[in-house]
Amino acid sequence: MLELAILGFLRSRPLHGYDLRHRVAALMGHVRPVADGTLYPAIKRMVAAGWLLRNDEPGLSAAPRRVLHLTPEGRAELERRLREPDELDISDENRWFTMLAFLRHLDDPGEQAAVLRRRLTFLEEPTSFFYDDDRPMAAEDFDDPFRQGLLTIAHATSQAELAWLRDTIEHLESGERRTS
Amino acid sequence: MLELAILGFLRSRPLHGYDLRHRVAALMGHVRPVADGTLYPAIKRMVAAGWLLRNDEPGLSAAPRRVLHLTPEGRAELERRLREPDELDISDENRWFTMLAFLRHLDDPGEQAAVLRRRLTFLEEPTSFFYDDDRPMAAEDFDDPFRQGLLTIAHATSQAELAWLRDTIEHLESGERRTS
């Protein structure tokens, strides 16, 4: 997910680690600023994987900036991750929102719509409040005002997302039809 | 966060690992079912910390059930975590929602309201779309329909949560005044 964000940011322009750090932190919405000990090893991994190239750009600042470029392989990797292999369902909110933030890089509207449709299917399947054996979750959960709040908030969120998804899918697909 | 959930569930009744696994998975909302390799080491840690007691309950099922009880220390630890030391702000969604799911165990309405009020303060401070140096985030972010969607959804979510928070805080505090 950090890797996805790095690939996504570098798709637009080359950046050095420190800049990436700010952008990633802003994207993750202050939620959890990336630690240096996480970011730099990730960069190293990705350079080793052949997705990034590191060019030194001396003199412009205090320390030498290691400017990172996306390689064609990196670009392919980004697209692969945005398309998201079907087995991994889009069930992790963080992962999903990060994907959304860079979905524009998948430039075929049909493919974009396909990703949104998968998310829509996922959101539409009712959340089970039951265990596997149809035992309902403890009744106490439902006269707890805090858990009620949890449900209220979750409901509002998914309604908002569903509305947006349906709208956007329609737009993408009508545009699609017009251009084909 | 896993530990918080374990403490929370055991506060109501003793449970064995397998049952905990189901409950935690249901709580995390299918988001990411806990792996055995995560749950059982966590239990072991917590037993070692003195928060849990493990009593074997033989014969009732296939494998011997290791029934887990919350110790007084565990209970204190749960309450400490629900009160959440002020330094760590409630910025991680997962953490926050898990807290909410067990906030009833902090049985003083005043303390409950205090926790909600901290969350309210956090949500009310406007999210910065700027870097530290007041450079705005790339303009391209704003004519990207997917990032727009991100903002739309986030806005709807926080509105719903804000409304619920204000409502609930008021209830808790008026109840508080009545009983004092």
Add this chain to the structure above:
DNA sequence: ACGAGGTATATCGAGGCCGATGTATGTCGA
């Protein structure tokens, strides 16, 4: 002329998480 604070990268160790795998036993349908 000096120190505080920002820029920029890097490494290390401790510990946590995931995925795979193993080991039993009970239950239920064909």
Add this chain to the structure above:
DNA sequence: TCGACATACATCGGCCTCGATATACCTCGT
């Protein structure tokens, strides 16, 4: 009665993350 499946616990290696720490240079205010 045989196999499939659920119950129930456990361990292991590898990878990742976090937090701390280090280095070194620049800028700006005093």
